[in-house]
Amino acid sequence: xxxxxxxxxxxxxxxxxxxxxxxxxxxxxxxxxxxxxxxxxxxxxxxxxxxxxxxxxxxxxxxxxxxxxxxxxxxxxxxxxxxxxxxxxxxxxxxxxxxxxxxxxxxxxxxxxxxxxxxxxxxxxxxxxxxxxxxxxxxxxxxxxxxxxxxxxxxxxxxxxxxxxxxxxxxxxxxxxxxxxxxxxxxxxxxxxxxxxxxxxxxxxxxxxxxxxxxxxxxxxxxxxxxxxxxxxxxxxxxxxxxxxxxxxxxxxxxxxxxxxxxxxxxxxxxxxxxxxxxxxxxxxxxxxxxxxxxxxxxxxxxxxxxxxxxxxxxxxxxxxxxxxxxxxxxxxxxxxxxxxxxxxxxxxxxxxxxxxxxxxxxxxxxxxx
Numbered sequence: 001x002x003x004x005x006x007x008x009x010x011x012x013x014x015x016x017x018x019x020x021x022x023x024x025x026x027x028x029x030x031x032x033x034x035x036x037x038x039x040x041x042x043x044x045x046x047x048x049x050x051x052x053x054x055x056x057x058x059x060x061x062x063x064x065x066x067x068x069x070x071x072x073x074x075x076x077x078x079x080x081x082x083x084x085x086x087x088x089x090x091x092x093x094x095x096x097x098x099x100x101x102x103x104x105x106x107x108x109x110x111x112x113x114x115x116x117x118x119x120x121x122x123x124x125x126x127x128x129x130x131x132x133x134x135x136x137x138x139x140x141x142x143x144x145x146x147x148x149x150x151x152x153x154x155x156x157x158x159x160x161x162x163x164x165x166x167x168x169x170x171x172x173x174x175x176x177x178x179x180x181x182x183x184x185x186x187x188x189x190x191x192x193x194x195x196x197x198x199x200x201x202x203x204x205x206x207x208x209x210x211x212x213x214x215x216x217x218x219x220x221x222x223x224x225x226x227x228x229x230x231x232x233x234x235x236x237x238x239x240x241x242x243x244x245x246x247x248x249x250x251x252x253x254x255x256x257x258x259x260x261x262x263x264x265x266x267x268x269x270x271x272x273x274x275x276x277x278x279x280x281x282x283x284x285x286x287x288x289x290x291x292x293x294x295x296x297x298x299x300x301x302x303x304x305x306x307x308x309x310x311x312x313x314x315x316x317x318x319x320x321x322x323x324x325x326x327x328x329x330x331x332x333x334x335x336x337x338x339x340x341x342x343x344x345x346x347x348x349x350x351x352x353x354x355x356x357x358x359x360x361x362x363x364x365x366x367x368x369x370x
Contacts, residue, residue, distance in 0.1 A: 001215060003222040007141065007229045009236060012161045016141055016225050019218055022168035023054045023129070027062015030127055033163050034064065035098040039127075041068040042086055042113035043104040044077065047131050050174050055104060055129065066102070067093050075261040077108050078147040078154075086116045090124075097121045100163065106132035106179075107139035107267065111157070114145030118160035128165040132175060133183025134268045136167040137190070137224035138245075142232040148261065152328040153253050159237055167225070169217045180210060181305050182268030185248075185275070190224045192275055192296065193247045194231075196346030198223055199299075206303050243350045247340040248274030254325035255309075258317050269306040276300060276307055281354070281362045282341040292345055309363075310370035319363035323356060 002019035017029065030039065039059065043052060048070040059066050069089045071077050090101065101124055103113035110128055117126035130140035146157020172180065184206070191199030202209075202220070209216045228245065235242040252270035259265045279293035300307040309316060316322070326337055336352040339359075343349065 001218050003218060005141075005222060005225045005229050007161070008233045009161060012143075014161060014163055014165065016165040016167060016229065018136070018167045018169065018221050018225065020168065020170035020214055022166045023051065023171065024058045024061070026055055026058035026129065026166060027060065027064045029062075029164065029166060030059070030100065030102075031062045031064060033100055033125065033127070037062075037064045039064060039066050039100050039102050040090055040093050040095050041066050041102040041104050042090075042109060042116065043068055043070050044073040044106070044109050045070045046073040047105045047109070051131060051171060052104070055102075068104075071109070071112070073108070074263075075108055075148070075256075075267075078112050080147065083112060083116060083147050086112060087120055090116060090120055095120065095124060097124055099124060101126040102129060103127070103140075103162075104129045104131065105135070106130065107135045110135050110140050111145050111154070112147060114143075114160055114162065115147060115157050118145055118158040123160065125163045126160070128162045130165065130167055131171045133172055133180055133221075134186050135183075136169070136172070136221050137183065138186040138228065140165050140167065141225055141228050142242075142245075143236065152325075153256060153261070155328075167221055169214060169221060172217060173212060177210075177304075178266070181303060182266040182272075184210065184303060185268035185270075185272035185300075185305065187220050187224050188296075188299070189245075189247050189271055189275055190227045192279070192342065192345055193244050193340070193348035194227060194346055195223070196344070198227075199345050203299055206299065210303060240350075243338060244340055244348050247342075247348050248272070248276075248278050250274065250326055250337065250339055251277045253328075254322045255312065255316075257325045257328070258322060259312065259314070264314055265306075265312050269311075272300050272305050273307060273309065273311070277362060277366065278340060279342055280366075281339070281358060282343070284358060284362060285341070285354070288342050288344045288347075292342070295345065308369070309366045316367065319360045319367060322363050323359055326359075
């Protein structure tokens with residue numbers, strides 16, 4: 001039950017290995033990349049307590065020793081102080097340019113460790129071992145690395161492709177139900193942006209996926225990664241098609257900022273709500289049928305996911321303030337917000353031609369229904 005997706009980027013190409021039991025094989029799979037048989041692992045305290053010894057044993061089976069630094073879990077770790085701590089530690093461990101840094105955790109650790117590797121000695125290779133569903137299907141693939149700034153999310157970073165990604169699907173069994181479903185928000189996104197047949201499949205298989213069906217999990221991760229790999233191969237640095245991967249993210253990033261990047265709203269939850277809002281906006285602009293946003297929301301609700309602004313605990317700012325937060329988004333070009341809208345399920349496209357009043361209207365109505 002092992003799949004390989006190849007990310008074709010010329011000299012920077014790499015494989016994404018997907019399936020159960022990959023931690024035990026980590027040593028054998030990473031060894032061919034190494035000049036000397038040692039690695040430095042950046043992880044978080046939660047992942048370390050659950051899985052670090054299994055990774056140590058898997059590396060040791062391949063004759064590889066490891067040193068590890070566990071940072072606090074959570075979005076707040078994607079910050080200057082923790083980046084500085086990680087880089088200082090890697091330098092103290094005498095990591096050389098030919099060595100490998102291992103990012104072992106969810107999206108936060110993957111982004112931070114990848115950025116640390118990108119700037120250390122002007123670029124050290126790294127391997128992603130993503131432990132959350134969100135990281136396995138999205139953030140570990142494609143080379144986006146970075147940290148957050150006071151002005152917004154992911155505004156400081158670099159494109160730095162990994163040398164290998166090991167997505168061990170058996171590790172997903174230790175996620176909380178909330179964390180798993182947050183990752184599922186990114187899985188649904190792939191069907192909505194470019195593969196209606198995948199969305200159909202998810203409508204049927206989603207409950208089995210959430211319930212722990214390993215074959216379904218491997219299939220969902222593989223199809224998501226394949227779609228992302230194809231898009232990244234066409235547009236590595238987001239000049240065109242890659243922006244499609246941001247479906248739902250313009251709304252999501254504003255909601256994350258409004259909730260202080262806290263546990264009130266996990267990234268994947270924001271993506272799910274953002275996708276529902278993007279389809280609602282698309283329908284109001286006459287781009288897709290009224291049935292499409294209803295179908296999107298029905299599936300998210302059937303999976304027990306956050307679907308509406310009302311599902312976010314606590315108070316939210318008004319519609320105008322949320323639109324102002326969107327203006328800090330990385331996707332702003334010449335002062336124009338870029339939205340990813342849809343002509344139907346599986347038919348997303350990028351546009352800057354969205355009237356502010358239409359966005360305000362969608363958000364005002366969503367807030368009024370709470």
